[in-house]
Ligand code: 4AD
């Protein structure tokens with residue numbers, strides 16, 4: 001196929017005749033003129049089809065071409081100070097490649113249920129296109145951060161023999177003669193094994209929670225990045241999470257200011273404040289702060305979305321809450337040697353009501369203590385035999401955390417719900433498209 005010019009590259013072709021390929025985003029006609037908005041995935045450009053400049057067949061094709069038809073346009077790139085792009089195309093030839101009338105998404109307000117049903121087409125809208133782009137950059141920034149700091153990417157399995165984050169949110173899968181497998185809730189346990197091999201590891205992949213919550217923060221399938229570091233304690237882990245967040249938010253801002261402010265109408269004031277140091281408070285201090293704000297909460301209770309929002313509102317940047325009651329946390333947390341009721345864990349809560357985006361902490365590295373915890377959590381010893389063995393052969397203090405990509409992206413983009421942060425979201429009530 002003849003090579004085409006992309007809209008985001010059009011400035012380099014001023015005055016030249018080029019071939020553009022894409023889809024018909026919009027059209028306005030007035031007798032002898034069609035103004036066609038061509039969208040090619042990199043941008044949108046106005047193409048002016050004038051009856052006097054094209055063949056009859058081409059003019060008729062432009063007339064007929066419906067919304068989202070696949071089209072090919074040949075024309076001359078001209079400066080146009082009125083267009084947001086700065087250029088338009090004076091068309092010499094127009095081809096309707098394929099298309100039929102009746103595109104379901106019209107330029108009017110649609111309900112979100114309808115749009116979700118049309119997700120395979122909804123992705124073509126400017127807003128969804130912008131979110132896909134920001135997500136891509138966020139994921140690249142995450143990988144660059146760890147790659148540039150000596151971490152090794154280790155892929156953990158998706159089919160696992162046991163729970164990592166509590167037994168109530170497991171998806172079961174029949175597994176041949178071995179009985180049941182479960183979709184992974186977190187790659188952490190495997191990340192710990194990897195950290196003992198490479199020192200600094202990170203796991204990055206899809207994770208699954210059979211979460212019976214229909215909130216704006218929950219998906220049943222989401223992507224999580226999980227660094228895990230040997231010889232790192234809780235304080236070091238918080239330093240890492242803080243540095244990491246500052247860097248990845250900075251990278252996204254540097255590249256996507258236009259998408260964020262222009263397309264997504266995100267106010268960047270709060271994001272620009274994502275600088276070190278983040279406030280660090282204990283769970284106990286957090287309970288007091290939430291109570292002071294007039295919201296009742298008992299010591300020992302987990303924070304829900306409301307508590308997190310009330311707390312986060314008191315700070316102008318992400319806040320780290322550490323040393324939660326151990327009873328709220330998974331089996332693998334190390335207890336605080338100063339107070340064994342507490343777990344050496346820390347969560348990061350995003351500002352503006354986006355809630356917990358990072359959870360992690362220091363792992364139990366003593367064999368007997370970990371075995372007791374596995375029993376207390378009524379987890380099957382056999383499935384954790386290999387994990388326990390890491391505490392026999394060269395056990396060291398180690399820590400790590402998990403950052404949820406979708407919640408982080410919802411916060412960065414200022415989206416109401418995580419369902420728009422991933423191309424094809426999976427939620428309790430949605431498995432299609
Ligand atoms: O706090 P969580 O459950 O921690 C873990 O899974 C640890 N094993 C991580 C580790 O230490 N390596 O989950 C971590 C993050 C949350 O802070 C949140 O951002 C995201 O994963 N997350 C979800 N995102 C969307 N939908 C859900 N249902 C989520 N559950 C957790």
Ligand code: MG
Pocket residue numbers: 347356358359
């Ligand atoms: Mg958590």
